[in-house]
Amino acid sequence: MGRAFEARRAGKEKRWGEMSRLFPKLGKVITMAAKAGGSDPESNTALKTAVNNAKAQNMPKDNIEKAIKRATAADAANYDEVSYEGKGPHGALLWVECATDNATRTVANVKSIFNKNGGQVVNNGSLDFMFDRKAVIEFAKSDDLDLEDIELNLIDHGLEEMDVQDDRVLIYGDFTSFGDLTKACEDMGIEGVKATLQRISNNPQEFTEAQIEEIEVLIDKLEEDDDVQSVFTNIA
The missing domain is CATH 1.10.10.200 (Integrase, N-terminal zinc-binding domain)
Known part of the structure; x- marks a missing residue:
């Protein structure tokens, strides 16, 4: 993942x-x-x-x-959520999620960034089968938290996997479980919860450090664009 x-x-x-x-x-x-x-x-x-x-x-x-x-201002912009799919250096796959008030500007910028950094935009839908949409819940690891109890509780709310790291805990579930998982964490009193919907590669690929650095140049350029909200990739 x-x-x-x-x-x-x-x-x-x-x-x-x-x-x-x-x-x-x-x-x-x-x-x-x-x-x-x-x-x-x-x-x-x-x-x-x-x-x-x-x-x-x-x-x-x-x-x-x-x-x-x-949001309630008279001149509030109307934003649309749009996604673009592309290939980067060394065959890396990228899924770019944007929020924009001008889709024409956004697609032009995204295509330009890909083209200038060793990649290309592909037709939407081309990478659907390469990424799974997941609910991802993240919170800080703490001695006060009973992770076994949390895991057992969240299974009933759509938890598929729990990844415990040195300083944080990541909860994964199908995107349809996003609301249930988020509310369950809130009901258990877990603080500092960050909940997102992510596109996670179902076939992550290994790249050398040198290749990753080249791919990340493209990712960084994409993420610098004001309209780009998230970039997901198949880097293992």
Whole structure:
């Protein structure tokens, strides 16, 4: 499932937070959720998840509140969620998820980034069978948490796999279990939960470190684009 890549990604997200590169992307998700389902997190599950994820990335409360208010502004942008699939250097596969108010601009930018960095965009649907859509729940590992009890409880809510690492715990389930898994973690009082829907390769590939560095140049360029929310790959 690309565990090593996820570990690198976690470190990258931490750096993004320090540089405030991640906050505008998180804010866009919050605005979209508030516009679609209302500005009250308690009655809007998608907004509550977006806010919790932003808090888990140490996004300031003031930024979160501004993102919610933007949803009700008279000139609030209408964002669409769009995805692009592509191949990178050395045959790496990439799935790019975006949120945009101008799909023409976004597709042009994504294609340009691929072309300039040894890759190419392929027809949507080409990689459907290469990636599984999963609910991924992440929280900090703590001596106060009974992980065996948590695992047994979450099995009833769609847990497929639990990955315990040095400092964090990752919960995997089918994307249809996203809401149940998130709520179950909340009901158990687990703090700092980050819940996302991810595209995870069902056939991860090994690459050399030199190849990975070249692939990550493309990934970094994609993630620098304001419209790009997430990039998933088949790096093992």
